[in-house]
Amino acid sequence: MTTSRVQGVSSSPVVSVSQYLTLAFSYFTVGVTVSVTLVERDVDPWLILAAGLFVHSATSELAHVAVIDAGGPLLAGVASGWLVAARFGVLAASLEPRLRSSTPWWHRAGIAANAFDPNTALALNQSDNRDVRRAFWWVTSALVLGWWVGSITGVLLGNVLHDAKSIGLDVVFPAALLAVIGGQLRSRSGLVTALISGGLLILSLPYLPAGAPILVAVFGAAAGALWPNRPSARDNDDQDPVRRPGTTRDDIR
Amino acid sequence: MTWLAVPLLALGVAAIRLGGMFVAGPVLQRHPLLIRLSSLIPVAVVAALVTQLGFLSGGSFVVDERAVGLLAAAILVWRRAPFPVIIVAAAAVTALVRLF
Numbered sequence: 001m002t003t004s005r006v007q008g009v010s011s012s013p014v015v016s017v018s019q020y021l022t023l024a025f026s027y028f029t030v031g032v033t034v035s036v037t038l039v040e041r042d043v044d045p046w047l048i049l050a051a052g053l054f055v056h057s058a059t060s061e062l063a064h065v066a067v068i069d070a071g072g073p074l075l076a077g078v079a080s081g082w083l084v085a086a087r088f089g090v091l092a093a094s095l096e097p098r099l100r101s102s103t104p105w106w107h108r109a110g111i112a113a114n115a116f117d118p119n120t121a122l123a124l125n126q127s128d129n130r131d132v133r134r135a136f137w138w139v140t141s142a143l144v145l146g147w148w149v150g151s152i153t154g155v156l157l158g159n160v161l162h163d164a165k166s167i168g169l170d171v172v173f174p175a176a177l178l179a180v181i182g183g184q185l186r187s188r189s190g191l192v193t194a195l196i197s198g199g200l201l202i203l204s205l206p207y208l209p210a211g212a213p214i215l216v217a218v219f220g221a222a223a224g225a226l227w228p229n230r231p232s233a234r235d236n237d238d239q240d241p242v243r244r245p246g247t248t249r250d251d252i253r
Numbered sequence: 254m255t256w257l258a259v260p261l262l263a264l265g266v267a268a269i270r271l272g273g274m275f276v277a278g279p280v281l282q283r284h285p286l287l288i289r290l291s292s293l294i295p296v297a298v299v300a301a302l303v304t305q306l307g308f309l310s311g312g313s314f315v316v317d318e319r320a321v322g323l324l325a326a327a328i329l330v331w332r333r334a335p336f337p338v339i340i341v342a343a344a345a346v347t348a349l350v351r352l353f
Contacts, residue, residue: 022335025337026335026336026337029336029337029340030336033340038254041254043254047255047256047259048254050259051254051259051262054259054260054263055259055262055263055266056263056266056267057266059295059299060266061254061262062302063298063299063302064258064262065254066302066305066306067302068254068258069306070305074255074257074258074261077258078258078261078262078265080298080302081258081262081265081266082265082266082269083294083295083298084294084295084298084299085265085266085270085295086269086291086292086294086295087292087294087295088266088269088270088273089269089270089272089273089277089291090273090277090281090288090291090292091273092272092273092274092277092278093273093274093277093278093281093282095278096273096274096275096278096279097278097282100278100279105275108274108275109271109274109275111274112270112271112273112274112275113267113270113271115270115273115274165351166348166351167344167348168318168322168343168344168345168346168348168349170306170319171307171319171322171323171326171343171344171346171347172340172343174302174303174306174307174319174323174326174343175322175323175326175339175340175343175344176336176339176340177299177302177303177306178299178323178326178327178330178339179326179330179336179339179340180295181296181299181300182330182331182333184292184293184296185296189289189293190293190296193293193296193297193300194296194297194300195300196297197296197297197298197300197301197304198300198301198303198304200301201301201304201305202304202308202309202314205309205312205314206312213301213305214298214301214302214305217297217298217300217301218294218297218298219297220293220296220297220300220301221290221293221294221296221297222290224289224293224296224297225286225289225290225293
């Protein structure tokens with residue numbers, strides 16, 4: 001542990017004002033996107049807000065809704081929501097070594113429960129272990145603030161927008177999901193996973209009950225994980241946040 | 254989304270996050286393949302969802318206006334555009350193609 005820093009320096013802000021506002025605005029858009037998507041499906045506004053608060057993962061909400069849209073049963077929808085949250089488990093795992101010795105278990109639990117891409121990336125970018133928690137919670141406050149204002153705005157906006165298709169709102173949903181995995185598509189293993197999973201979905205669609213093809217597509221991840229790494233590859237392979245801290249996109253969850 | 258789905262999703266997502274901190278954190282560091290696999294699972298599911306939402310209609314594969322909007326989104330994701338720009342461009346491009 002490097003504790004050679006001057007005391008006064010570590011109280012300097014870990015997140016600049018413009019960074020804070022950018023992060024809050026990004027999650028504001030995420031909140032609007034999810035709420036509008038759900039209002040369009042006639043979900044109770046209170047349920048939309050409760051889902052934002054308790055599920056605490058926009059990707060899980062969207063993944064769940066996508067399976068239900070396709071006519072899948074509740075449990076397939078829930079499973080799909082859980083599977084996309086595996087990312088947060090990996091993020092929490094990547095924070096663990098930086099917190100292990102300095103942070104009580106209940107504080108680590110709080111951090112784990114709030115692990116998103118931007119707060120984890122910025123926390124891991126701190127060179128001093130004492131700044132990890134501070135950066136994490138500052139970014140978290142920006143994300144949650146933006147998300148909440150966005151969720152409420154989206155509920156109100158969704159009730160005003162009619163004919164969502166004519167303004168292209170049906171594409172916002174897949175585009176948001178694409179942005180979530182954008183960082184990982186740059187790696188060879190990520191791209192292989194995505195292509196095989198998309199292919200598995202299309203191939204299995206005619207033969208399986210609704211909701212099941214999404215779960216079959218998970219096996220694309222095994223293919224991607226086993227795909228040989230070539231160090232000379234044009235792109236950086238292996239963008240997983242555990243081994244390459246700070247390589248996750250820092251504006252989306 | 255129903256009132257039953259929310260607690261199920263919430264409990265599972267929280268368990269995954271806490272499991273990452275208290276179980277996977279100490280263990281996974283020693284098993285790089287498992288780390289790779291668990292960070293690729295969301296890519297797999299999300300890619301399948303994007304395929305379904307962008308290219309399927311009534312259970313069959315189609316390429317329509319949505320594909321153009323998604324192509325715009327993909328280019329912007331590749332160019333590392335900010336999230337709000339990606340979302341607005343995807344919707345706008347799709348809407349424009351639908352006009353013609």
